Amino acid sequence: MTATAAVGRPAAVRPAKARRNRENRNRSLLGLLAWLCGLVFFLPFAWMVLTSLHSESSAATNPPSLGASLTLQGYREFFGATTGVSPWPPLINSLTASIGSTVLVLLLAIPAAYALSIKPVRKWTDVMFFFLSTKMLPVVAGLLPLYLIAKYAGMLDDIWLLVILYTSMNLPIAVWMMRSFLAEVPKEIMEAAAIDGAGLLVTLRRIVAPVAAPGIAATALIAFIFSWNELLYAEVLTGVVAGTAPVFLTSFVTSQGLFLAKVCAAAVCISLPVLIAGFAAQDKLVQGLSLGAVK
Amino acid sequence: MSTLSTPRQQRFSWSARQGSPGAAARPRGAWARRGPLLPALIFMIVVTQLPFVGTLVISFMRWNALDPGDRGFGGLSNYRNAFSDPTLRSAIVTTVVLTATVVLVSLVLGLGLALLLDRRFRGRGIVRTMLITPFLVVPVASALLWKHAIYNASYGLLDGVLTWVWSLFGSGHAPQPDWLSVVPLISVEASLVWQWTPFMMLILLAGLQSRALDVVEAARVDGASSWQVFRYLTFPHLRRYLELAALLGSVYVVQNFDAVFTLTSGGLGTANLPYKVYETFYQGHDYGEASADGVIVVACSLLIATFALRTVSSLFREETL
Numbered sequence: 001m002t003a004t005a006a007v008g009r010p011a012a013v014r015p016a017k018a019r020r021n022r023e024n025r026n027r028s029l030l031g032l033l034a035w036l037c038g039l040v041f042f043l044p045f046a047w048m049v050l051t052s053l054h055s056e057s058s059a060a061t062n063p064p065s066l067g068a069s070l071t072l073q074g075y076r077e078f079f080g081a082t083t084g085v086s087p088w089p090p091l092i093n094s095l096t097a098s099i100g101s102t103v104l105v106l107l108l109a110i111p112a113a114y115a116l117s118i119k120p121v122r123k124w125t126d127v128m129f130f131f132l133s134t135k136m137l138p139v140v141a142g143l144l145p146l147y148l149i150a151k152y153a154g155m156l157d158d159i160w161l162l163v164i165l166y167t168s169m170n171l172p173i174a175v176w177m178m179r180s181f182l183a184e185v186p187k188e189i190m191e192a193a194a195i196d197g198a199g200l201l202v203t204l205r206r207i208v209a210p211v212a213a214p215g216i217a218a219t220a221l222i223a224f225i226f227s228w229n230e231l232l233y234a235e236v237l238t239g240v241v242a243g244t245a246p247v248f249l250t251s252f253v254t255s256q257g258l259f260l261a262k263v264c265a266a267a268v269c270i271s272l273p274v275l276i277a278g279f280a281a282q283d284k285l286v287q288g289l290s291l292g293a294v295k
Numbered sequence: 296m297s298t299l300s301t302p303r304q305q306r307f308s309w310s311a312r313q314g315s316p317g318a319a320a321r322p323r324g325a326w327a328r329r330g331p332l333l334p335a336l337i338f339m340i341v342v343t344q345l346p347f348v349g350t351l352v353i354s355f356m357r358w359n360a361l362d363p364g365d366r367g368f369g370g371l372s373n374y375r376n377a378f379s380d381p382t383l384r385s386a387i388v389t390t391v392v393l394t395a396t397v398v399l400v401s402l403v404l405g406l407g408l409a410l411l412l413d414r415r416f417r418g419r420g421i422v423r424t425m426l427i428t429p430f431l432v433v434p435v436a437s438a439l440l441w442k443h444a445i446y447n448a449s450y451g452l453l454d455g456v457l458t459w460v461w462s463l464f465g466s467g468h469a470p471q472p473d474w475l476s477v478v479p480l481i482s483v484e485a486s487l488v489w490q491w492t493p494f495m496m497l498i499l500l501a502g503l504q505s506r507a508l509d510v511v512e513a514a515r516v517d518g519a520s521s522w523q524v525f526r527y528l529t530f531p532h533l534r535r536y537l538e539l540a541a542l543l544g545s546v547y548v549v550q551n552f553d554a555v556f557t558l559t560s561g562g563l564g565t566a567n568l569p570y571k572v573y574e575t576f577y578q579g580h581d582y583g584e585a586s587a588d589g590v591i592v593v594a595c596s597l598l599i600a601t602f603a604l605r606t607v608s609s610l611f612r613e614e615t616l
Contacts (some may be wrong), residue, residue, distance in 0.1 A: 031416030037408055038422035044489065045428045047452055048440045060450040062471075063459035108338055111331030121328045127336065129604060134343045136600035138550050140572040141589045144582055145349025168342035171335060229433050232552045232569070236577065246435040250557065253439065260443055260450065267436035278431040279424060286497045290539060291607075 052264035059261040074265030078252075087269070090248035093159050094270075097234075097244060098227040100159075101166035105174045105223045106216060108167070113178030118185060118208070128179065131172040132291075139169075139232055150237055157239040165233050170223040176291040177222070181215025182208070214284070221281050222288030225274050245270045347593070354586035361580045373587035383588060385564060386571040387595065393480065393567055394549045397487045398541055404488070405495025405540065406533075410525075412496070413503045430493035438557035441486040446558075448473035479563040483554050491548065495540045502536030503529065535609075542603040549599060568592045 050066075051059045052075070058068035073081075080086045116124045146165070147156075155161045185208050193203050234244040243251075252266050253259060278285055357369035377383050412423055429437065445452045454471045461469030474482045506529065514524050552569045559565040561574060572592060576585035 027414065027416065030411060030414060034408075034411040034416060034422050035418065037411065038425040041489065041492070042425035042428055044437075044440060044445060044452075045432060047444060048432075048436075051444050062450050062455045063462065064450075064452060064455040108335040112335035115328055115330070115332035119328050121325070121332060125608075127332065129608065130336075131339065132607065133600060133604060134339055136546055136596055136603060137343060137347065138569060138589075138592050138596050140550075140552075140569045141350055141593045142343065142346030143572070144353060144576055144585055144589065145346040147576075148349070148582075149346070164342060168339060171339060175335060225431075229435075231435050231556070232573070235556075236573070246433060246553075249433070249435050249439065253443070263439055263443060267433070267440055271431065271433045271436050274433060275428070275431045278427065282423070282427065285427070286501045289494060289543070290498050290501065291543075 048264045049268055051261055052268050054261050056258035056261050059264070060258050074261035075269070077262040078266045078269055087245075087248060087266070090243050090245045091270075093162075093238075093242055094228055094245040096159050097162040097166055098224050100163040101170065101227050102220050102223040104163065104167045105170045106220060108171055109174035109178050109219065110212070110216070112175050113182050114208075116175070117179045117182040118190070128176065131175045134168075135172045143232070143236060147236060156237060157242045159238070159242040161237055162230075162233060162242065162244065165237075166223075166227040166230060169230070169233075170226055173226075173288070173291060174219045174223055177219045177288060178212070178215055180291070181212055181218075185211045215287075217281070218284035218287045221277055221284050224277060228274055350586045350589045353582055354590045356583050356586075358582040359580055360582060369583055373583045374591075376584055377587040377591060380584075382566065383571060383591070386566050386568050387591075389480070389565060390549060390567040390595070393484060393487075393551070393565075394545055396484050397491060397548050398544045400484070401488045401492040401544065402495050402537065402541055404492045406499055406537070408492065408496045409499035409503055412500055426496060427493045429489050430491075430497075432490075434490065434553040435557055437490055438486060438554045441482070441489075442475065442558050446474040446482055475559060476563060479559050479565045483558050483565050486558065487548065487551065487554055490554075491544055495544060498540040498543075499533060499536055502533050506532045535606075538606045542599070542606050545599050546596075546603060549596060568595065 053070040053072070054065070054068050055071050055073055058065045059074075061068075077083075078087055115121055116127060121127065150156045150158075150161055189207055190203060193207060198206070229246065230244075231246045231250075234247045235250075238244065238247060249263075249266055249270055252263050354373055355369060355371070356367065357372070358366050408426060412419060412426070432440070443451070448454060448471055451474070453474060454469075457469040457471065461467070472478075511524055511528055514528060519527075549567075550569055551567065552573065555561055555565055555567055555570045556573070561567075561570045566574065568588070569592070572585055572588045575581055575588055579585070
């Protein structure tokens with residue numbers, strides 16, 4: 001008791017400085033911990049990139065060969081160096097499906113969000129919850145009828161079928177996001193503009209668009225990422241012609257021979273568009289993931 | 296968020312204004328308001344609701360693609376088959392265990408990471424970027440990465456590290472488990488936790504950054520400890536964000552197909568409901584029973600969805616109404 005009091009006294013004399021020191025130490029320790037966690041979560045990705053740059057024989061070693069010489073062979077294989085199978089058709093399919101559905105989502109969601117926020121229809125909350133509830137309906141629940149309809153309509157293995165389905169997958173999210181953005185448009189200014197005789201187009205361009213533009217960007221980003229990543233619809237409803245990049249990736253694993261570097265290279269290439277879009281717009285990502293509830 | 300205007304007030308002022316021009320003008324005005332909404336609404340009903348009605352109808356039919364002659368009304372036989380099918384029961388249990396584990400673990404990790412990232416330190420931007428990387432890897436790509444480059448028994452990273460660590464102590468006999476067959480479900484869960492923790496972290500971090508700092512400052516001045524600040528200020532504020540993150544996460548994870556399909560192909564007790572429906576439909580070609588499975592999946596998701604909608608709705612009321 002006396003010992004601790006004696007030891008404690010110098011600190012008590014200058015409590016502020018001691019406390020600041022302790023806080024500083026805590027802060028740098030927690031910073032270190034954050035770095036450690038970041039590295040742990042990043043490690044599998046880093047390992048994927050490193051493996052993709054190894055030759056097949058040095059990629060499949062035990063223990064792992066960290067210092068093996070780097071090569072682009074995996075990437076050459078991905079682009080069909082030996083098999084002659086080009087990755088471009090599936091990549092272009094994925095681009096068509098993702099961009100096509102994103103454009104369609106925006107075309108449908110923006111007017112809908114306008115009708116739900118700026119000049120809201122009656123019972124607009126019910127409409128909002130209808131949209132959200134469709135998102136809770138599992139994809140598999142409607143898969144079989146969609147397959148049968150597509151089969152009889154001759155739309156199996158057709159990329160436009162995926163454009164339509166991806167639109168339905170992302171539209172609820174987009175409506176929710178766009179509504180939360182359009183709800184921020186200042187009503188007083190719109191009313192003032194109406195009194196000054198501004199037409200609908202002028203109002204939209206001068207007052208609504210500046211507020212809505214970041215929202216449109218966030219919505220487009222989320223719709224693009226989810227469409228690009230989708231596997232189940234693509235796996236069931238497409239074949240050789242309209243297969244998307246994720247489907248192509250699953251076909252990359254072979255039962256014979258070494259394929260690790262090749263698969264990692266393919267995984268890196270196919271994730272690249274999403275990685276770039278996501279890193280470039282980290283803050284938009286949060287808004288999108290929370291349906292616009294978090295800004 | 297506090298800048299959001301109050302739509303309820305607008306709605307009331309709108310209906311007051313709308314009431315005056317007289318009954319004749321109202322229908323046209325109402326349609327002008329509804330007009331922009333209709334394309335999206337009709338599109339969603341046609342593309343998502345009608346197929347489900349189809350599933351419902353087919354679930355009462357005898358319909359196996361391999362036996363096209365025998366097609367007709369089957370009554371409840373598909374449901375009877377589905378419920379007496381032990382694989383469906385195990386798929387339900389797997390789905391519940393998988394979803395609950397992944398959501399809870401990634402929520403706790405996400406909360407920890409969000410609290411770490413909420414303070415200032417050197418290189419915070421870089422750490423944040425590293426942490427969200429798993430979420431931006433295409434899910435199939437990440438499943439393939441875990442299956443072949445990490446879990447593989449002969450050259451995967453995990454067993455490779457074990458060999459390396461054992462050899463440091465001069466032993467040549469490191470354990471080399473085949474992770475996907477020893478702990479299949481945990482392996483699937485681990486890869487999904489890796490993928491979903493950033494999602495939870497991002498939402499919780501946004502929640503942390505939206506709390507009123509002056510209150511925290513005042514509490515500190517009054518001598519509150521860090522734990523007290525967390526327990527009585529931060530946590531209550533975060534509660535809604537935790538609910539939002541958990542429920543959105545559940546909606547996505549309960550539907551997970553990519554990881555199960557790629558990592559284990561539904562083997563060794565890892566088949567969840569979406570995979571089970573896919574299998575019945577794609578490999579068994581029994582359309583009737585696949586549809587009955589699908590209807591059961593919907594019934595299960597309704598359970599989650601009800602909670603999810605209620606939470607989002609309370610969030611929605613507090614924030615915007």
